[in-house]
Amino acid sequence: xxxxxxxxxxxxxxxxxxxxxxxxxxxxxxLYVQFHGxxxxxxxxxxxxxxxxxLVLYGLVYGLDALQRAVPPRLIEVLAAxxxxxxxxxxVASMVMGGQFLEYKIFDPHHGEHYxxxxxxxxxxxxxxxxxxxxxxxxxxxxxxxxxxxx
Amino acid sequence: MNAHLPAIQVVLxxxxxxxxxxxxxxxxxGVWATLVAWASFAIAITxxxxxxxxxxxxxxxxxxxxxxGIELRVDVANAFLATIVTGIxxxxxPYGPGSATLAIPEDKQYLFYTAFLLCMTGLLGMSxxxxxxxxxxxxxxxxxxxxxxxxxxxxxRALTAAFSYLVMGTIGGTFILLAIGxxxxxxxxxxxxxxxxxxxxxxxTRTVLVAFGFFVVGASIKLAVFPLHQWMPNAYTHAPSxxxxxxxxxxxKVSYFVLVRVVFTIFGAAYVFGTVHFEWxxxxxxxxxxxxxxxxxxxxxxxxxxxxxxxxxxxGYMTLGLSMNSVEGLxxxxxxxxxxxxxxxxxxxxxxxxxxxLNSSKIEDMAGLARKMPxxxxxxxxxxxxxxxxxxxxxxxxKWYLVQGALVKGQVWLALLILMSSLLAVGYVWKVIxxxxxxxxxDRVENTKPAPLSMIWPVWVMIGSTVVxxxxxxxxxxxxxxxxxTLMGLR
Numbered sequence: 013x014x015x016x017x018x019x020x021x022x023x024x025x026x027x028x029x030x031x032x033x034x035x036x037x038x039x040x041x042x043l044y045v046q047f048h049g050x051x052x053x054x055x056x057x058x059x060x061x062x063x064x065x066x067l068v069l070y071g072l073v074y075g076l077d078a079l080q081r082a083v084p085p086r087l088i089e090v091l092a093a094x095x096x097x098x099x100x101x102x103x104v105a106s107m108v109m110g111g112q113f114l115e116y117k118i119f120d121p122h123h124g125e126h127y128x129x130x131x132x133x134x135x136x137x138x139x140x141x142x143x144x145x146x147x148x149x150x151x152x153x154x155x156x157x158x159x160x161x162x163x
Numbered sequence: 164m165n166a167h168l169p170a171i172q173v174v175l176x177x178x179x180x181x182x183x184x185x186x187x188x189x190x191x192x193g194v195w196a197t198l199v200a201w202a203s204f205a206i207a208i209t210x211x212x213x214x215x216x217x218x219x220x221x222x223x224x225x226x227x228x229x230x231x232g233i234e235l236r237v238d239v240a241n242a243f244l245a246t247i248v249t250g251i252x253x254x255x256x257p258y259g260p261g262s263a264t265l266a267i268p269e270d271k272q273y274l275f276y277t278a279f280l281l282c283m284t285g286l287l288g289m290s291x292x293x294x295x296x297x298x299x300x301x302x303x304x305x306x307x308x309x310x311x312x313x314x315x316x317x318x319x320r321a322l323t324a325a326f327s328y329l330v331m332g333t334i335g336g337t338f339i340l341l342a343i344g345x346x347x348x349x350x351x352x353x354x355x356x357x358x359x360x361x362x363x364x365x366x367x368t369r370t371v372l373v374a375f376g377f378f379v380v381g382a383s384i385k386l387a388v389f390p391l392h393q394w395m396p397n398a399y400t401h402a403p404s405x406x407x408x409x410x411x412x413x414x415x416k417v418s419y420f421v422l423v424r425v426v427f428t429i430f431g432a433a434y435v436f437g438t439v440h441f442e443w444x445x446x447x448x449x450x451x452x453x454x455x456x457x458x459x460x461x462x463x464x465x466x467x468x469x470x471x472x473x474x475x476x477x478x479g480y481m482t483l484g485l486s487m488n489s490v491e492g493l494x495x496x497x498x499x500x501x502x503x504x505x506x507x508x509x510x511x512x513x514x515x516x517x518x519x520x521l522n523s524s525k526i527e528d529m530a531g532l533a534r535k536m537p538x539x540x541x542x543x544x545x546x547x548x549x550x551x552x553x554x555x556x557x558x559x560x561x562k563w564y565l566v567q568g569a570l571v572k573g574q575v576w577l578a579l580l581i582l583m584s585s586l587l588a589v590g591y592v593w594k595v596i597x598x599x600x601x602x603x604x605x606d607r608v609e610n611t612k613p614a615p616l617s618m619i620w621p622v623w624v625m626i627g628s629t630v631v632x633x634x635x636x637x638x639x640x641x642x643x644x645x646x647x648x649t650l651m652g653l654r
Contacts, residue, residue, distance in 0.1 A: 093181030096177070101178075103174060107171075112224060
């Protein structure tokens, strides 16, 4: 596929070791962006993309199979759906408690806005992570899907 | 409870879509999606009854009052549109995607229902929102899910059709966003009603004119106004028939509504027709669409493509109604929006039945089909008569209003053009009926049997209602007239 003498990523010591070192920090940074989003720049979308970038890096270096063992495609689908449900669920909960859709004040007069935002941003983060990873799976798995079709 | 209906209308399908992914089983998901569509239909009807009796429902999302927060605003026109969208979905969903017509394996078909419900969410969102930026968001939700739905059609051409729709649709969406941006720059608000007020003092500026242009072109691409219809024939031909039925009956209709809202609610008739003279552009294009669409339909060998070109002509009637700038004309446009949704949705379902059995949508392959699939063929004939506008069918009623609109303004030539283009519809409808009825059956037809009952009843509900609404016009007429008057600000 990639030239006459392909050297696999996982055989490149520098790439492998540096990624092993970096990936935890990328994921941690994603969580920072996620939960610090209401005080500084950031939020669910950005955090989701960063988190997914960590996963994609793992997939690029250690191979698609290794990544899919850690995060199975079905889990990704469930997370993508779950994030939307968290977001909508907060809205519905506020409606059930007598407010308007997504009226966070109803949860708690002082901290309601904070909790509500935190929850819906978590939903956004989860869905964005899952969607980005699903896109990576779709592209990275393309050759494999074609091979299976040919067989 | 009633006060929450506008939000529930959008939230229900939005949350039902991810549930489809969790349920995963194809049959369970099919039943679930159908129930959701029926529940949404009930909500839409309740809102329609409520707005007819008590007037507009306004809903402040998140408890933030308009114009600061996002306002969902449902008047008769919005509720009418939501009723159409959910009604068509309730008829199309029990039908299922027809496993044979999808390009994805059965164990992945829950994704079809997910995309379908998301598409419905977007369309309903566009129907109920009173916020300009919200319109853009829902336009995008609708578009993205409809690209997916179209790409699910069997055969590789579905992919190119979906891709070219994606390119056109993205341009359309971007234009709408640019227009909203320009209006926001001029007014500092995104609430449509508030925007309309604040636009008044700056109406003469070029920025507003450019914003209007972007709005119109963006919405027209989505609506497939001639000559921006290029994406439509391919998309409807290669999409699964069920998807063609749903999109042709709802997506273009909601885009029409967006255009009407832009014209009457945001910019106002005085500006659009008095200063810019939008009718000088829209009327010739509508008339051209009526004729070009009908003539192109006559030359098609593919039944879905024929129906797609016919849609282009029918959209011409709707925009013609808008360009008349009168209650009669707009009523005609809105009645036709409803009636055309029923007949084109019904006809595409008929085609779904035929392709399900014949595995082909070429007209020549349908020779003698009337003998083998009598009920399906009869449904096509009635739907076709309604497209022509024969008295006793729904199509007649819409054309009646349009002709009336033309005559009120003393434009006899316009009335004649409407009648002439209806005669062209006879051409393409007869072309199909002739093959079905008079040609000797081919081997392919000899070996088919009628479609299963589960696929026939939704067709007959839709086609039957074109006859019902052709004979009993009080409801459609009254609602459309009230909606038109509300849109034009006369109520």
